Amino acid sequence: MTRRPELHRPEPPRSEPRPGAPTLATVAAEAGVSRQTVSNALNSPELLRPETLERVQEAIERLGYSPNRAARNLRTRASRLIGLKVAPAVEDSANALMDRFLHSLVESTRDAGYHVLLFTGSPTPQPGPEVPVDAPEHVEAPDPLDGYDELLRSAAVDAFLVTDTYLGNPQAAWLEERGVPFVAFGRPWGDPRARHPWVDVDGRAGVMLAVDHLVERGHERIAWVGWQKGSYIGEDRRSGWTDRMHDHGLSTSRLSARGDDTLDFGRRAAHALLDSEQPTAFVCASDTQAMGVMRALDERHLRPGRGLSVVGFDDSLAAQVSTPGLTSVRQPLEQVAVEIVTLLGDLLAHRPIQELGRTLTPTLSVRSTT
Amino acid sequence: MTRRPELHRPEPPRSEPRPGAPTLATVAAEAGVSRQTVSNALNSPELLRPETLERVQEAIERLGYSPNRAARNLRTRASRLIGLKVAPAVEDSANALMDRFLHSLVESTRDAGYHVLLFTGSPTPQPGPEVPVDAPEHVEAPDPLDGYDELLRSAAVDAFLVTDTYLGNPQAAWLEERGVPFVAFGRPWGDPRARHPWVDVDGRAGVMLAVDHLVERGHERIAWVGWQKGSYIGEDRRSGWTDRMHDHGLSTSRLSARGDDTLDFGRRAAHALLDSEQPTAFVCASDTQAMGVMRALDERHLRPGRGLSVVGFDDSLAAQVSTPGLTSVRQPLEQVAVEIVTLLGDLLAHRPIQELGRTLTPTLSVRSTT
DNA sequence: GGCGCGGTCTGGATCGTTCAAATGATAACC
DNA sequence: GGTTATCATTTGAACGATCCAGACCGCGCC
Numbered sequence: 001m002t003r004r005p006e007l008h009r010p011e012p013p014r015s016e017p018r019p020g021a022p023t024l025a026t027v028a029a030e031a032g033v034s035r036q037t038v039s040n041a042l043n044s045p046e047l048l049r050p051e052t053l054e055r056v057q058e059a060i061e062r063l064g065y066s067p068n069r070a071a072r073n074l075r076t077r078a079s080r081l082i083g084l085k086v087a088p089a090v091e092d093s094a095n096a097l098m099d100r101f102l103h104s105l106v107e108s109t110r111d112a113g114y115h116v117l118l119f120t121g122s123p124t125p126q127p128g129p130e131v132p133v134d135a136p137e138h139v140e141a142p143d144p145l146d147g148y149d150e151l152l153r154s155a156a157v158d159a160f161l162v163t164d165t166y167l168g169n170p171q172a173a174w175l176e177e178r179g180v181p182f183v184a185f186g187r188p189w190g191d192p193r194a195r196h197p198w199v200d201v202d203g204r205a206g207v208m209l210a211v212d213h214l215v216e217r218g219h220e221r222i223a224w225v226g227w228q229k230g231s232y233i234g235e236d237r238r239s240g241w242t243d244r245m246h247d248h249g250l251s252t253s254r255l256s257a258r259g260d261d262t263l264d265f266g267r268r269a270a271h272a273l274l275d276s277e278q279p280t281a282f283v284c285a286s287d288t289q290a291m292g293v294m295r296a297l298d299e300r301h302l303r304p305g306r307g308l309s310v311v312g313f314d315d316s317l318a319a320q321v322s323t324p325g326l327t328s329v330r331q332p333l334e335q336v337a338v339e340i341v342t343l344l345g346d347l348l349a350h351r352p353i354q355e356l357g358r359t360l361t362p363t364l365s366v367r368s369t370t
Numbered sequence: 371m372t373r374r375p376e377l378h379r380p381e382p383p384r385s386e387p388r389p390g391a392p393t394l395a396t397v398a399a400e401a402g403v404s405r406q407t408v409s410n411a412l413n414s415p416e417l418l419r420p421e422t423l424e425r426v427q428e429a430i431e432r433l434g435y436s437p438n439r440a441a442r443n444l445r446t447r448a449s450r451l452i453g454l455k456v457a458p459a460v461e462d463s464a465n466a467l468m469d470r471f472l473h474s475l476v477e478s479t480r481d482a483g484y485h486v487l488l489f490t491g492s493p494t495p496q497p498g499p500e501v502p503v504d505a506p507e508h509v510e511a512p513d514p515l516d517g518y519d520e521l522l523r524s525a526a527v528d529a530f531l532v533t534d535t536y537l538g539n540p541q542a543a544w545l546e547e548r549g550v551p552f553v554a555f556g557r558p559w560g561d562p563r564a565r566h567p568w569v570d571v572d573g574r575a576g577v578m579l580a581v582d583h584l585v586e587r588g589h590e591r592i593a594w595v596g597w598q599k600g601s602y603i604g605e606d607r608r609s610g611w612t613d614r615m616h617d618h619g620l621s622t623s624r625l626s627a628r629g630d631d632t633l634d635f636g637r638r639a640a641h642a643l644l645d646s647e648q649p650t651a652f653v654c655a656s657d658t659q660a661m662g663v664m665r666a667l668d669e670r671h672l673r674p675g676r677g678l679s680v681v682g683f684d685d686s687l688a689a690q691v692s693t694p695g696l697t698s699v700r701q702p703l704e705q706v707a708v709e710i711v712t713l714l715g716d717l718l719a720h721r722p723i724q725e726l727g728r729t730l731t732p733t734l735s736v737r738s739t740t
Numbered sequence: 741g742g743c744g745c746g747g748t749c750t751g752g753a754t755c756g757t758t759c760a761a762a763t764g765a766t767a768a769c770c
Numbered sequence: 771g772g773t774t775a776t777c778a779t780t781t782g783a784a785c786g787a788t789c790c791a792g793a794c795c796g797c798g799c800c
Binding site: 100 | 391434436437438439440444447456457459462469470472473476480485486487488489490526633658661664665686690692693694
């Protein structure tokens, strides 16, 4: 706009290295200030005189400058990356939470100036020439902590998001022990001493919603199809069923089935329950099991709906598109992501965290099966 | 196990800066060599004398050293990160490819010494103090290229993986124009001049599999339920139907319906086709539409199976767990991921790429609906 | 006039790694 | 024996950002 054609480099004074992305020094020269001033313009603009700031910003825009991440990371000892371990995709299950959660998470992290780095366990051969170092320990059972250590020591990420905290998560304790910053999606179930931040969804309350919904529709013999004992999450969800049933003065006796989180178990459990106890409704610990119940009903030529109801858990895509549509407990994953990123921000800025854990309440997506 | 208690650092020789992760220099001192030698031990071990190498490796292990990523990135001008833009999760559709693909991708990249960085479009406020710079251009329509530029200029990623190449993908052309290294999942449909590497799945062949399968079971009136004209992918898949039908000497006349990729369109299309043309089988461009067809059948109290068949596309979890199980065309996503990473590797190593595009053949997951 | 002061801005050092070139040691050759 | 080649290792200088200490400026006050 306003001309300042003083230095238009009619010829390169020193042979510039190809197109070479602009650096702080380039911008500084262009704006006629020092490197540090450009740096301040980006990181602490309130330190600059307005007119200087404008001049620098113009130069930045003109050159299309973005600060080099590696250099910044090196100097500040922060990568602005959050590590997330992706678990193997499970087939033949409805459990596709990841999609929905991931997008929310990436959005939330972006707003906080972070990015998500995905990694996975199993042998991580050092990048570099393939020297098959005969490392016997790599042959052992898959270590749930695998991958975390390396990323942390190399300062590749600032913090982790730990999602698979079921089963008394060993890695939470391990990470905490090492002072690794991380937030867990899932309560530190078995560990009252845990001092790390976490976000979780109140599965118990979700199941209670389901029970209330069914009672409203006149059901009294409401069965539970859930996971084996030993799963904290499973027991938590189940407690929503038992407690709420009792609240309503209903019996839970002989109405509970526990087994694997598979379609087939749901199917067999439904058959068994129908044979012996004639329940009129099923509440399940997962959509996968619920789909199994649906299959059993189908095999008996029974139609889920008002008279015979099924409720799942997770509001998976399968629940949404199957026929009939499956009523299901929906986790507020978008909100979970926001909370997690908030906690991560506090953690990394060393801000004090008031409440270590936050529990969010799910909702019920009502469809044709109830 | 074997004891090596020689240096138990009884007191810090020089005031060490807190725990302070070990650096090259630390390891060098420990092993009694120079920094560069340690670096070589990691990156070009063949340069070292075996005994020196072993000594250095021991020191590395003893100190638990991992090279600092930021420093390495800065020096080598490479981040060993692949950028992947995540699209908004779509609800009420069966399209949950991402889960399965993502895991394979992360595994493949790990084996190649890379990681996946997720990002998303929309306003990316500069990380740093919240100065609400009134940037009017941020208010405009969502730019599909948004995010790429910034990550590239800041050298945050080495290359991109572009997945949403349907609809004549503008960003592929844009990235190519700027010389950005990237690989596309999806052919450069409308652009014969495209010179970037890509991997794709032969949807046409997949649909042909479906048609063959149905013809084998005695079907002759096989209908198509697909997407609107204008979608390259949609037309490609549809061509598998028309061509294969004709190969079998079957008519396609009036047996085709096109519309949105929604459950409801599939449902309405099925009703309309059943009213007028009495098809005995449906081949669909997606599982979402197929689930719609299933719903229509259910509404007419028709049962999919041998006599009346439905085939979907994507082999989503919904197809797997719904009742009855939906026969569906399955994309070899694991293989896609491997090919993509191979291409990315070649690209980044500036190795010549023989064939720019690779097309993989899907399979058919047969279930109860056929 | 000298001093202190807060607000701006600058120059040098630094983060931890790899690159390029130099060094020392050892063997090979005529 | 001296020159050359080869190997193993070291040394110094980058990469591009931020941190730190200090310089400069104009101003008000004693």
